[in-house]
Amino acid sequence: MNRTPLTWLYVPGDRPHVVAKALTAGADVVVIDLEDAVAPDRKEYARAATADLLTDPGPRPVPVHVRVNALDGPWAAADLTVLATLPGLSGLRLPKVTTPDEIRKVAAATPVPLYALLETALGIERAHAIATAHPALRGIALGEADLRADLGVRGDSGLDWPRSRVIVAARAAGLAPPPQSVHPDIRDLDGLAASCAHGRALGFLGRAAIHPRQLPVIERAYLPTPAEVEHAETILKAAAADQGAQALPDGRFIDAAAVALAQRTLSLAYRV
Template sequence: MTVRARTAAAYPLTWLYAPGDRPRVVAKALLSGADVVIVDLEDAVAPDRKDYARAATADLLADPEHPVPVHVRVNALDTPPGVKDLSILAALPGLAALRLPKVTSAEQIIHLAQTTPPTAPGTTPLHALLESALGIERAHAIATAHPTLRGISLGEADLRADLGVRGDAGLDWCRSRVVVAARAAALPPPSQSIHPDIRDLEGLAASCAHGRTLGFLGRAAIHPRQLPVIERAYLPTEEELEQAETIIKAATTEQGAQALKDGTFIDAAVVAAAHRTLALARRR
């Protein structure tokens, strides 16, 4: 029986990966409570399982209705599996967006946006994953390449290997670079890359808290048990909600810029941030 698609969250916080060659896992992911499910045809699928994963994903996407939006991470664009992924999947009605790995140039986005899907060029939303030093250096050019590009984010495992950095803090400059590029391009804040240890929920929570301070919004996950931790970390706290309500009330009852009793200065940017906080709390 087909499950009616729910309205996509205005502020998605959880993006759950599921391997494309395991349809039962994908089916469970769709009912896990994640805001978005990403069917992975790339890293999670062995080379000898690529064809099966693609066929299983095509069966899934033949149905236009799912409990949550379904994205597909295709294989690298310059590889035969990636070309097959795009030719078979890009025009299917159940596809909400394509996630593109290892993007290094704006030209890749422009070419894909102009040619995929064949039945409606330029309409399939695209999300670029930056996973190399070259991709990071070109982050703003990629982010502004084409209107169908709806988001950028990091692939931290490959990026860490490319840069040879050690420790989590070694990627903070790259993280900030992507956050700034997304903002400059008027794209949504990026979601954080995965936390690979599914048992380390305390570490996940701490990492999410750090990501939030850097300007990320939400996070990709590889197991359903990570979803509540991510959501808690990124939803506004009671104090933040109270502060946002106070700011909006003051802005609507007084004329001009002013300061609250705690010294918080209120201007248009502060009010806009307060509205975003309340919208995030009401996102479902």
Template sequence: MILTWLYAPGDRPAVVAKALGCGADAVIVDLEDAVPASRKEYARAATAELLRERPPLPVHVRVNALDSPWGGADLTALGGLHGLAGLRLPKISAPEQVVAAADRTGGVGLHALLESALGVERAYEIARAHPALRGLSLGEADLRADLAVSAEPGLDWCRSRVVVAARAAGLAPPAQSVFPDIRDLEALAVSCARGRELGFLGRAAIHPRQLPVIERAYLPAPAEVAAAEEVLTAARATPGALALPDGRFVDPAVVAAAHRTLALATRTAGR
């Protein structure tokens, strides 16, 4: 179960190598925004070389937009590589874009980044576009610009829309978009707590110092783990709906939530 994703620029192989040892659950090698046009081809070649063998943890690649001068070449160069865990497709606004990418990449898992009002509006159609699509996420910087949103709560509807669309399509809960201020860890923690309330699971980071904050925000607290264990103990003893001594009502939905909580807690037991 991946909670932390760390971005690294594809044209800086030493930074990518360092990112692989920073404690993230997965690394996203970026060929898009972090790489200037003059270094796109070098970044693609360096990333392809890295992924000829399987890295020590999952590596996804954010390719360039499919309608850019580089997007098609990115898909062709990376799609069949042994070490590639997934491709992240930026600026998706139509299901046909996902289908076109899937047709060129031989079944590798795809993740669609919705970065415009049109992409968010079509979130469910995009989520169901192709069996190779494994996830949705927001690209909040571009989305803010498209919607002319300045305050943080202004994107909450879009965030909820993506969470619901992913769930309705049978996909995993989305990870939150990056938090751009690498110095303000307190604000990052507050933002992560809000994301968890909205139904996100984990978050992408742009600096290693953000990783522990994200992980702490998304892991269940000891009290949550204890409450989940109590629910499951009671459910095993008395199948069906029941009320606990403290007044909490337990039904199948509550039991399912308790299983999710313990799955997250167990994820870190051996770390």
């Protein structure tokens, strides 16, 4: 996929009609959830319904990922056996990863790109080792609800250090910046926007969602503003003039870091 993803829409795997609607809801990636969104007595149905969808190799409006059940639980082995080689699957999201060996084991069983969710203190401590476990791993992210419970954190600021830890680990491993975890209150769009602004300031790129109404809020928060685009274009034009050290009208000098940031801003603005 050439388009830089900013939105990942989670949908319950045991509601295939909701999955079908999600494919055209405007998300960059649809994530069929077999884990938290599915009750234990619905796990087998959710797996079978997801397999039915992904058996068809035909094109889809957006890539489809699947979040399987926890790797140390009773359902993950069947999830991977049934789903791992289906032609419609674009990615597997692995919850509660705590060791690099878990990534390597799954990578040996499937050619599909993998994404690790770090949801415990141990997973956070091993973030870089997990991020560099195998070339099949394309990204890491937080699962904040479980991490909050594991750490006993009540206030949102208590998660800022784990957030930064994961962002730095992803960058050090050469992975894309992680997306933010979900905002659980689908009615609180103002709170979602404020949370996205904070996440963007930390270094996240995009966000997972649990309802289509959250998608435009996330996209607006993470796309560069017109002023940011204009500033980036000014930097690149000045740099292209190649007249030695350049200074912008506000007095800031243009260096390699400023040029790299400007290029990233424009790349994101035009979604390439």
